[in-house]
């Protein structure tokens with residue numbers, strides 16, 4: 194093997210058993226050196242007469258995390274995966290996969306070419322390729338249906354969700370779970386089988402696929418599932434086509450051939466590149482460029498939440514789900530009781546939907562303890578304050594928390610836009626103060642903006658980022674600046690949506706155009722959901738004039754149309770339903786307001802809607818990047834995909850702009866600047882990168898903190 198190959202396989206012998214251990218830290222992907230090592234050592238074990246059986250296992254915490262994702266779209270060294278797996282499948286000695294941890298994607302596919310599979314109780318198996326815009330291309334679409342049946346296999350491949358060892362055993366993926374030492378148990382297992390004249394191969398198990406032949410049910414159900422959960426994505430249809438081949442092809446290798454063809458189509462599809470950008474982008478976002486990797490982390494073994502409303506409850510669930518005991522504090526007993534009731538109801542819903550057992554529910558719910566007293570928070574490692582957005586109130590709470598908790602306790606505020614430094618300033622521990630902007634519902638949405646105040650210490654930041662990962666969030670760092678990352682970008686997007694409405698588009702046209710682009714919810718449906726009256730009331734209270742952009746929503750409010758909360762806004766809603774129905778009565782209002790403001794309404798194309806709204810995001814994103822509010826452009830993609838319903842298969846707004854070409858972005862903006870010079874002035878960074886035919890990924894790093902807009906100066910626009 195040459196040195197350039199990545200990863201290796203260790204070979205050892207225990208009696209008459211050869212042990213092949215994949216060694217490619219940290220998670221053992223099937224990189225070039227691993228494939229080469231597997232091919233070499235399978236051959237070695239097969240040609241050694243003293244060897245009677247082979248164990249395949251992984252070093253460290255992973256079995257094999259799949260193909261090496263960084264190789265996709267590039268030329269690669271070493272043997273290809275399918276030929277390596279063929280060597281294993283046709284080994285003349287029995288092979289057992291001893292699954293010591295995660296066996297994902299190509300990792301599970303490797304296990305499926307072995308004759309037997311044994312896992313520890315920590316083993317996790319799954320085929321998550323769909324999350325990368327791919328399909329299991331190393332036989333998974335043909336072998337998994339043969340083991341677990343096409344229906345379950347499709348569910349696994351379309352969701353990408355892994356199974357625990359226990360579930361893998363009951364569904365037939367594992368033959369056994371090891372009670373103590375995996376390798377010893379695997380040896381014992383193999384010794385029992387050595388004398389058999391033949392060893393099972395998954396490719397020969399046709400019963401389950403034949404059962405499904407002739408009925409369309411399984412495929413129809415899968416198509417419905419894909420349409421519901423993976424709108425706009427290319428890979429799911431390809432996965433279903435592969436399983437169709439598994440069901441209908443008499444020859445296993447013909448099915449494999451189809452799988453390879455469909456895999457290649459996924460590989461060449463731009464969605465694959467976008468989704469892999471997100472995979473690596475999420476991991477990059479978890480790192481803070483100017484904080485050393487080895488910064489010591491505080492252990493977070495207990496937490497407190499102040500506020501038992503929707504946000505507080507959701508955050509408490511996140512922490513408890515990760516095994517962290519949480520105290521939920523509210524000063525109002527009734528609120529607290531109601532909040533705990535909502536948490537329990539949410540968990541019960543998960544039990545009812547089969548996402549959690551009753552026993553698991555009792556365990557996690559048991560980790561959440563209500564309290565009325567601040568004194569109870571004295572010893573927790575972190576407190577997340579989650580009361581409503583009012584700076585004075587939050588400052589009062591921070592003062593109290595500062596006095597009752599250990600000096601070491603991290604004090605976090607769940608805020609969508611308040612000044613973290615203003616909160617830190619009322620405490621004696623500004624280094625321990627940080628913003629944690631969760632998105633609603635916090636127990637569901639993956640995004641977490643971690644807001645870095647001017648004094649937030651390295652230790653605090655690193656600890657909160659690591660906690661974010663532990664509770665399953667996509668955590669992104671934002672400097673403490675108005676709107677942080679997400680809401681600041683959103684302001685440009687909703688601004689354009691509102692202007693399009695004034696210029697002649699209807700809410701349904703704008704929403705439909707953006708939803709067909711892939712956004713999970715159009716801006717007017719979103720504004721109806723949030724409530725049109727928030728900005729309107731705030732302006733009234735402060736005696737402020739309504740800016741042009743908000744004139745239509747203000748007029749709707751004047752006519753008592755506040756959105757979903759009173760069943761009428763941009764759309765009409767029937768009692769108890771969130772489904773938007775057209776509101777033709779509004780059309781006169783739109784015309785009147787446009788006319789009153791001397792705006793000539795005109796036909797607007799769907800393409801213009803998409804370009805103006807999405808490029809509105811991109812230009813603001815470029816400013817955010819230039820100011821250093823976001824560390825890298827990929828972070829903004831992570832924010833938009835996980836918090837704002839941007840389609841993952843487009844890779845986020847900044848990646849989308851890169852794909853479009855920044856010169857093209859500027860060209861489009863120049864056309865729009867005839868409508869609004871100020872808004873469409875390209876951010877200097879965008880202009881500079883476009884001039885160099887570069888991408889946002891090539892933007893120079895911001896080494897110094899920029900002079901940021903103050904919270905007082907900011908006008909975030911919005912509804």
Ligand code: 3H9
Nearest residue numbers: 220222258259260261262263297298299321329330331476
């Ligand atoms: C596939 O298998 C296709 C085949 O069907 C067909 C082929 C023909 N490759 O996530 P972490 C890196 S597609 C390369 O922070 P964790 C990751 O970037 C693959 N690198 O750890 C990170 O690097 P860095 C299907 C990989 O403990 C480091 O490892 N498989 C790969 O939180 C640690 O990762 C998947 O989709 C990889 N496959 O979670 C599984 N995996 O430190 C993808 C990870 O420089 N992997 N890295 O930032 C995962 O889901 C998680 O990594 C795992 C561990 C659950 C395994």
